[in-house]
Amino acid sequence: MITVNEYFDGAVKSLGYENNGKSTVGVIDAGEYEFGTSTHETMIIVEGTMQVLLDGQTDWKNFNAGEKFEVDANSSFKVKVVGQVSYLCKYN
Amino acid sequence: MITVNEYFDGAVKSLGYENNGKSTVGVIDAGEYEFGTSTHETMIIVEGTMQVLLDGQTDWKNFNAGEKFEVDANSSFKVKVVGQVSYLCKYN
Numbered sequence: 001m002i003t004v005n006e007y008f009d010g011a012v013k014s015l016g017y018e019n020n021g022k023s024t025v026g027v028i029d030a031g032e033y034e035f036g037t038s039t040h041e042t043m044i045i046v047e048g049t050m051q052v053l054l055d056g057q058t059d060w061k062n063f064n065a066g067e068k069f070e071v072d073a074n075s076s077f078k079v080k081v082v083g084q085v086s087y088l089c090k091y092n
Numbered sequence: 093m094i095t096v097n098e099y100f101d102g103a104v105k106s107l108g109y110e111n112n113g114k115s116t117v118g119v120i121d122a123g124e125y126e127f128g129t130s131t132h133e134t135m136i137i138v139e140g141t142m143q144v145l146l147d148g149q150t151d152w153k154n155f156n157a158g159e160k161f162e163v164d165a166n167s168s169f170k171v172k173v174v175g176q177v178s179y180l181c182k183y184n
Binding site: 001002004010011012013014015017018019023025026027029046047048083084085086088 | 103
């Protein structure tokens with residue numbers, strides 16, 4: 001089964017599935033968002049560039065297609081994108 | 093805007109967006125499918141392994157995460173997957 005998830009009034013959408021653990025592929029519309037985590041997440045950029053501010057950090061970092069960042073469980077991170085960006089998220 | 097597309101009774105779902113042209117990220121449930129194209133497509137595997145039979149060919153080929161294949165406009169291709177697989181498709 002493939003689940004369809006929507007956040008921020010549809011400005012972020014993702015498809016949930018299983019492949020060696022829980023995964024989502026998603027798309028983020030241009031804008032700025034804050035996401036919370038309940039488990040450890042690995043975010044891999046599929047297409048586009050994402051600016052990311054991890055919890056407890058003061059500098060935004062750019063991540064391009066193929067690059068990834070890790071987010072601790074029970075944490076949060078902010079994301080800014082100037083165009084639509086797609087990502088793969090692994091939960092583990 | 094992010095479009096949500098469903099095919100084969102929901103066994104294939106994708107999210108449509110724009111990033112240097114039209115793109116989709118999608119997920120395919122275990123099974124075998126035949127897709128038709130109206131434009132040239134580049135398919136890039138995001139996670140998992142896809143067996144692919146391109147139009148006019150007789151041998152199935154395996155494509156793993158990060159690998160890609162090209163499909164001509166007004167053509168078709170068959171896909172077999174044994175577990176859920178995610179992909180990026182570029183239309184150009």
